[in-house]
Amino acid sequence: MNPIPELTPQLKQLRLSGMLDSIEARNRQAIEAKMPYTDFLALLIGDEVARREQRKFSLRQRRANFRTTKTLEQFDFDRLPQLNRTLINDLAAGRYLSEAAPILIVGPSGTGKSHLAQALGQCAIRQGVDVVFNTCTQLTTILNAARANGAYQRKLTALARVPLMIIDDFGLKPLRPPADEDLHDLIAERYESTATIVTSNLDFSEWDQAFPANKLLASATLDRLRHNAYCLTLDGQSYRSPKLAPKAQPTSLAKKRKPDED
Structure with a gap:
C-alpha cells in the first residue's frame, strides 16, 4: 500500500510541504538503501529545513532591495591593491553586526563602493540577517513621504530596527530641510543599536558639506556615524572607464602603379 496519497493532505495541513516535495524520492532511496526509519525521517526533516531556509533567504533578498546581485567573490x-583585504574578510564574517558598528566606505566614482557595500549585505543575508539598501536620497524621500501620511514615527522606528541598513551615495546631493533632520533622526535612533554601512564620493573630511543648512546637525550626525566605525578608502581607477577603440590600420585607397603601367 502506498501511503503517500494519504500523507499528502496531512503534510499540507502541517505546512510541511518541503517533505511533500521530496517524499517519493526519499522513499525510493530508503527502500534501495534499506535505511532505518530514523534515517529516513532525518532526511525528510532535513529537506523541510532546507526549504524553509531557502524561503527565508529569498525573502531577505527581496526585502534588501539591492540594485543588482553583487557578491564579494565578484x-x-x-x-585596489592598497585595500585591506584581511579587514574586508573579517567584516564579511559579520563581527561588526554584533558590535552594531558602522562601516564607512569612501572613494571616487566607479571604484566599487556600492559593489562592496552590497556584497557585505549579501554576506549578512547568508548569516540570517535582515538588510535594507537605499540611496541617501531614496531614504530621506521615504521618510518625508511618511511624514506627509502621518506615519513618520512608525516608519522611523521600523527603519531604526533593521539589523543592517546600507545608505548609498551619501553627500551626492546636499541635504536640505527636512531631509537633513530626517537622516539625523535615523542615525541617532540606530546609534550603538544596529549596524549601518554608508558609501560616499566625498572624503571623510568633506562629509559636513552634505549638511549645508545646519553645521550643528552635521556635527551631531557625523559624530555618531564615525564613532567606532570601520573606515575604508577605495582609491583606484574607475571600472566604468570607457574602453579605447583599437587604432585603425592605415589603408591605401589607390593601388600602387606598376612600373610598366607608366
Whole structure:
C-alpha cells in the first residue's frame, strides 16, 4: 500500500510541504538503501529545513532591495591593491553586526563602493540577517513621504530596527530641510543599536558639506556615524572607464602603379 496519497493532505495541513516535495524520492532511496526509519525521517526533516531556509533567504533578498546581485567573490581586489583585504574578510564574517558598528566606505566614482557595500549585505543575508539598501536620497524621500501620511514615527522606528541598513551615495546631493533632520533622526535612533554601512564620493573630511543648512546637525550626525566605525578608502581607477577603440590600420585607397603601367 502506498501511503503517500494519504500523507499528502496531512503534510499540507502541517505546512510541511518541503517533505511533500521530496517524499517519493526519499522513499525510493530508503527502500534501495534499506535505511532505518530514523534515517529516513532525518532526511525528510532535513529537506523541510532546507526549504524553509531557502524561503527565508529569498525573502531577505527581496526585502534588501539591492540594485543588482553583487557578491564579494565578484569584487576585483586586484584593481585596489592598497585595500585591506584581511579587514574586508573579517567584516564579511559579520563581527561588526554584533558590535552594531558602522562601516564607512569612501572613494571616487566607479571604484566599487556600492559593489562592496552590497556584497557585505549579501554576506549578512547568508548569516540570517535582515538588510535594507537605499540611496541617501531614496531614504530621506521615504521618510518625508511618511511624514506627509502621518506615519513618520512608525516608519522611523521600523527603519531604526533593521539589523543592517546600507545608505548609498551619501553627500551626492546636499541635504536640505527636512531631509537633513530626517537622516539625523535615523542615525541617532540606530546609534550603538544596529549596524549601518554608508558609501560616499566625498572624503571623510568633506562629509559636513552634505549638511549645508545646519553645521550643528552635521556635527551631531557625523559624530555618531564615525564613532567606532570601520573606515575604508577605495582609491583606484574607475571600472566604468570607457574602453579605447583599437587604432585603425592605415589603408591605401589607390593601388600602387606598376612600373610598366607608366
